[in-house]
Amino acid sequence: MKTSLLIALSISLFFLSTSCSSEKKNNNSTKSDVSMKSSSPADATNLSKSSNASLFVNASSGLSLREGTNLRSNKILTLPYGSEVIKISTPANTKMTVEGITGNMVEVSYQGAKGFAFDGYLSPIAPPKAEETLKNYASRISTDSQKIVVVKTPHKKGDTYGMLTEVILPATNWGEIYKITKMLFNLPKNINPNLSQAESNIKIVNSRKRERTLIDELTIHTDDSKEITSVEYEYVLKNYSRSVRIIKVINGYKIIENESSI
Known part of the structure; x- marks a missing residue:
């Protein structure tokens, strides 16, 4: 009788140990999946930043930074001549001609401010400074x-x-x-x-x-x-x-x- 009881107890302990071990493995697997998924948004953000480009204002009187892609939208500020902006995106269907210059309204950032500016007066190279040789x-x-x-x-x-x-x-x-x-x-x-x-x-x-x-x-x-x-x-x-x-x-x-x- 004692022998039968010991055998039954040993079998119960074996299954309990196996169950705990399996649960522990599953928990570790779940944590690994969460860790991998959480790294994806950071990678995507880096890719987005690396695609941004620096542009320079070459309009002698400065360039308006606006809230929308329409030239009549509210002006946020005036981008000074020679200032550097970061191009964020190019919205669709914004092509226009201003004073004989054809371009698009693009989304840019400048010293913490974000808005839209006409890229006909933006260039990948900086313009000359006054009196610069x-x-x-x-x-x-x-x-x-x-x-x-x-x-x-x-x-x-x-x-x-x-x-x-x-x-x-x-x-x-x-x-x-x-x-x-x-x-x-x-x-x-x-x-x-x-x-x-x-x-x-x-x-x-x-x-x-x-x-x-x-x-x-x-x-x-x-x-x-x-x-x-x-x-x-x-x-x-x-x-x-x-x-x-x-x-x-x-x-x-x-x-x-x-x-x-x-």
Whole structure:
């Protein structure tokens, strides 16, 4: 009788031990699943942040940050010229043309504020600062993947007779590169061509041309399909000439300035 009781007790303890062990394993498995799932949102957030891009305001008077994608929506603040914003998203169906410039309303953040801004005045490269030299500007916007190099070649008689300056800048369109060139190479402030709508070859004479100046004009060259091929400013005096030419190249726009004493 005692023997039977001991056998029954041993069997009960065996099943109880097996049950507890199985339950413990299941609990560990559940904890592992929860741990794996909780890491997913963090990974997704990181991917989202890495896709954001820095853009710079190149509108000389600043750019409005608005609550909605409509230009009539409430203005949150004015983004200063040259300020850096982070692009968050590009809402659908917001394409528009403002002052001859075509773009979209994009969602951006700036110093903690979030809203929508017209990307026709936003660029992946920073615009020049007031009085900034070409050398300093090139150094400031250079990156590890794209170094901006300024090449200067003196006149064959020496640099006192003239200088050829060449640089390639990664601008996104003709309007942007013209504004950059205008600041860095001191082009007339009152010559403001609309380079978003190409026409046949156009020549714009400076309305403030001085009497002793022989030539003071901007020429927009186009091909047969009315696509812009180059933009050139020319300034000529009796004993001095200067030309600034912009042409499209594979990795941006090339600016060529040629100064010479006649």
